Amino acid sequence: MTVPGWLQRRLAAAGGAVPFSTYMDWVLHDPDHGAYGSGRLRIGPRGDFATAPSLGADFAALLASQLAEWLSELAATAPGPLALVEAGPGEGSLAADLAAALAAGWPDLAARCELVLVEPNPGMAARQRQRLAACPLPCRWSGFAELAAAPVRGVLLAHEVLDALPVERICWDGEDWRRQRVVLAGGSDGGEALLRLQPGERLEAGLRPALAGLGLDPPGPRLGPGWTTELHPGLAPWLQQAAAALGDGWLLVIDYALEASRYYAPARAQGTLMAYRHQQASGDPLQQPGSWDLTAHLCIDSLEREAGASGWRPLGHCRQGQALLALGLAERLHGLQQLPGAALAQALARREALLRLVDPHALGDFRWLAFARGTAPGVPRFLRDPSAPF
């Protein structure tokens, strides 16, 4: 597989090899060549991969009732503006559909609310601006550092964004942990340049504390040589910056995630890293660098531990299927029967999308994890018994 010239030059300048996290950062976020940085990746059923918000507006309509509950609590405790902050808004579909749902269902709340988009990749931000051109809420793009100068009160959403933070891949060599690296091979004497994954230097001291509590320090005889997994060094800084940006309110993370006991089980010998493009999934992160999405699951225990250390109170988590049922998915499905016959095709498409959202073998297995800062946390509606009154 051809290694693009820009990557060959970058690797050569780095001495021929870089840690996997550096490679992942480059191929996703380089502003000229990265899959997100350049805006090359397209999200949606006709793009490179579908996400829940890209399947239609029903996902946002269900989520809006949870956001409205949280924003109402904040509105009741103090006057002043509120913010709905979305990190990693992709095509801008979720932000646009949430703004429309809030404006239609909770106009008084929406009148106090602004939309803030946190998107470091210029190529994606350009498409979000187009998608949100007619947004009913005031909109702005900002970074966490900028927000920290005047922290907002509200809700921060992170839907399928933390899985795009570069991960460190580590390999057990039978005696110690090694940091996996991406190596440039060949390319001299006119031969074809190739990329390889190799166990690199012994894991440095700075990454070793992350092994604690995951059953990896040391792993004992249960893991064979070559067993490979991921660590998430980007989580702690992201959570700290997010905490500084949101003075009071909630963080909702929705993503692929596993408990540490499942993530780091001996049988998961190659971790969770996957590549996506043109609706295809691949376990090879080295093909066509800068054209594929690379993504790794979150570890629930690591996320909750880092969040706790960064000023967030973990409120609990559940699977997406459970969360959406608690927010009224069954009633929404039932309501499709009331649509007029002329809207049959639309009703069938929406029914299929709603069922995909709760399919336990697909999007229904996503996790919803809630965290709070400042305000006294109540149990979020999506974690309460669905029969409890709103």
Ligand SMILES: C[S@@+](CC[C@H](N)C(=O)[O-])C[C@H]1O[C@@H](n2cnc3c(N)ncnc32)[C@H](O)[C@@H]1O
């Ligand atoms: C998998 S897409 C998810 C898009 C959208 N949330 C959805 O579910 O359809 C990841 C998004 O996060 C953005 N992103 C990547 N790293 C980020 C970071 N550190 N902070 C905020 N956004 C980031 C990407 O540019 C992209 O817009």
